[in-house]
Amino acid sequence: MRKISIAIFVIAAIANPALVVYSHCHNTYPCEQVQSRVVGPWEWATFHVPVDWYINPTQSGMPSLTTDVTAAANSWSNIQRSDGTTIDFSYRSQGLIDAEAGDYDNKNVVSWVGMENSPNAAVTYIWLIGGIGPLIDEVDIGFNYYKDWKTHANKTDGYLCIRDTAAHEWGHAAGLKHVKYDPTKTSGIGNCPAWQDYTMHAGASPNSHDRESLACEDKWALDYKY
Numbered sequence: 001m002r003k004i005s006i007a008i009f010v011i012a013a014i015a016n017p018a019l020v021v022y023s024h025c026h027n028t029y030p031c032e033q034v035q036s037r038v039v040g041p042w043e044w045a046t047f048h049v050p051v052d053w054y055i056n057p058t059q060s061g062m063p064s065l066t067t068d069v070t071a072a073a074n075s076w077s078n079i080q081r082s083d084g085t086t087i088d089f090s091y092r093s094q095g096l097i098d099a100e101a102g103d104y105d106n107k108n109v110v111s112w113v114g115m116e117n118s119p120n121a122a123v124t125y126i127w128l129i130g131g132i133g134p135l136i137d138e139v140d141i142g143f144n145y146y147k148d149w150k151t152h153a154n155k156t157d158g159y160l161c162i163r164d165t166a167a168h169e170w171g172h173a174a175g176l177k178h179v180k181y182d183p184t185k186t187s188g189i190g191n192c193p194a195w196q197d198y199t200m201h202a203g204a205s206p207n208s209h210d211r212e213s214l215a216c217e218d219k220w221a222l223d224y225k226y
Contacts, residue, residue: 039221040177042128045135049226050077050090051108051173053139054097059112063151065143065162069110071152072166072212075199076174079219087219089174089226101125101142108173110166113142121147122165124172139173141166152212164211171200176221178202 044051053073057065070093077090101111102125113123125140143149143162150156152163179200199211199218 039225040172040175042126042134042136043175043225044089045129046088048136049088050092051139052092052094053108053110054094054099056097056099056101056109056111059145062112062145063149063154063162065110065112065166068152068161068163069141069166072163073170075167075212075214076170076222079214079222081223087223087226089222091170101140103140104138106138108139110141111143112145114146115142115144116146118144118146120144121160122169124169126173136175141169141173161212167199167212167214168201171218171222174222175225176200176218179217 055066055069057069073091073093077092079087079089081087097107097109099105099107099109099111101109101113101123103109104127115123122141122143125138125142126136127138129135129137143165148159149162150159152161155161155164177200179198179202198215199213200221201211
């Protein structure tokens with residue numbers, strides 16, 4: 001039975017952001033490798049996984065969201081650990097819906113939304129069971145159609161990339177926050193790329209196309225949570 005009281009968190013991808021610092025370290029991995037861990041305080045209950053989601057992909061004058069949003073969701077699904085097992089988390093597309101992100105309606109919806117005077121490129125809305133969490137009840141993702149967008153297939157400098165931003169927002173929807181900002185990190189640790197290339201690095205610059213594939217930090221954070 002769904003709870004009456006709810007809480008909503010709005011996590012934004014901002015064109016020129018002040019980065020949010022959220023650091024977590026766990027002894028499962030060397031601390032120096034996970035100083036940028038991005039685990040948030042909310043998560044999906046096991047009975048909600050895989051997470052079903054719906055898409056309303058069209059908006060006049062804007063490219064379709066379907067291909068890039070689906071690819072980005074799949075990048076967070078069925079991730080393999082080094083021992084060959086799979087992280088117990090995935091997204092599952094349920095197709096089209098006539099709904100808009102930001103409405104609490106028993107569906108996890110991705111759509112275009114209008115935020116004319118906002119710096120936000122996209123927002124993730126998270127409602128928590130009972131209004132206090134930490135379990136997620138519903139998540140919506142909205143892409144601001146007042147920004148300039150291109151698809152992955154047509155990505156161009158000066159335009160926001162739908163798939164790049166969608167991969168980041170799906171990370172929020174899984175319960176992850178922004179990667180910790182570390183200006184001293186000019187190269188990755190081991191097989192990790194530089195922090196700017198982590199999917200959960202804050203900021204959706206018009207020339208950013210580096211967050212479409214998950215970095216090791218992103219996968220470790222998801223593994224820690226699920």
